[in-house]
Amino acid sequence: MNSLLQAGKSWASEIVSGWNRFWFTPSDPHTLALLRMLAGGMLFYTHLVWAKDLIAFLGPDSWIPREASIELHQGTYGWSHLWYIDSPGILWAQHVAVLIVMAMLTVGLFSRVTSVLACLLTISYCHRLEGALFGLDQVNAMLAMYLMIGPCGAVYSVDRWIASRKAGDQLSRPAATTSGNIAIRLIQVHMCIIYLFGGISKMRGEMWWDGTAVWYAVSNLEYQSLDMTWLVHYPWLIALLSHVTVFWETFYCFLVWPRATRPIVLGLAVCVHGGIALFLGMITFGTAMIIGNMAFLSPSLVESTVNYFTRRPTAALAPTASLPTIRRRKRPA
């Protein structure tokens, strides 16, 4: 009995330890900062596109006027500041302010404040624009929500550049933080839930089982951005793509964690979402999902990759004198 109790205690202790390690081990901010730049850019673009037809979507005679939007939300707790704005002038003024906030988030200026504002504004817009939303808005809101939790402007940001100007050589490496880790973990877990139910819901449809689903997706004229009807000559390929999609989505939440399977799962994510972006006309949604998947890149990988690309021009310009070819030329003289 005692040994059973001990085994139970040991098991519980391991669970607690694993939980703490997963959520509360401080992590470097590089992955979160990369996501800030990319997701911030997507938020900026999304709101820029609203601006192209702002009054048609938010004005007094919009597709879904604010009174209708309020009524659509009756019985829910959703709220939008746009329910109280009717004047086109004020709508435009606040929308320009929103675009400035999104741009500031993207470049990492006053990131702590702009990340919170970006999240609140994104969700507020979503509540107002119910009826014109799709997966992109869900992913935008998700990323905005988690960016505000961690120090997303600690690197690759104007904030960091300002700090380095002030501190000079004394600026230390940005600290690893628990909040940064929690933000990344939440994106990872959220992505797993999205894919799990994406897979489960597909498993209830017969087209994903008889292998024709991908055909009906790519042959949908309203979605299609590239003609994929040539696939009709390769039914085996249509079936393969259909089956791989379902199994990949369903088992993503299990296979993305082990290091051995992670590259395969993330590689498939790039293929599937790249395909959605290129062939199904949803460039923004496909890109946003790839950005979400980047939460699984380690901060050290992000840092070394960014360093590789940002230092290359400097290396090419500055140390030419040390290149062997130049030395060789000087010797005969």
Place this chain on the structure above:
Amino acid sequence: MTDREASHPDVKLPSKWRVIISLLLIVHIVAIFMPPFMLQASGSGGTSPIGEMVVDALQPYIDIAFLNHGYAFFAPNPGPSHLLRARIEFDDGREPIEETFPNLGQQWPRLLYHRHFMLSEQLNAQYQPPQLPQEISQELELADRWQTARRLYELKWRSFKERLEAKHDAPYVTLTRVRHRMIDVFEVEEQNKKLDDKDTFIPLREDGSIPTPEALMGDTP
């Protein structure tokens, strides 16, 4: 068991904060999980009672944080598209005009086109017949749901109509939902059917009845 024993050496957050944050994380993750779960956890016997209890408790947070999503992309099966065709008539001598959205020629960039596509898709998804369906007339809860859904559908329908009336300064706008049906592999390979063939666009009637053969031969939008 001390804090140090319970955690990784790198974990520096005091245990009090770890407990508080852990509870918040659990609530948040359950709030993400429940909406798509409830979309699946339903059948002829209704929806899962335990699921309903949890969702009821978390509904305010789910709504405020915009977490009420099913994540059922192209599921359970990819379906046909739904467009909206509008006939706009004037009383000042101008010729009537017809427009259909979404329209790639009018809405650019692609994201703006997709917004219009979602307007017509989601209007169609909310469609409810104008009369209470016979099969649910005895079930009060279902009848209530029909009433609410129908009211919201009519609200959107009216909004779209008023939007087009205001845009064109026109007194009469007639809307028609149009289904662009899916074409199977056989039709393309054996019958050489094109994705935009006229007979693949089916005008839908607002009374919910099956379209007539003439209506099935609708114009290309």
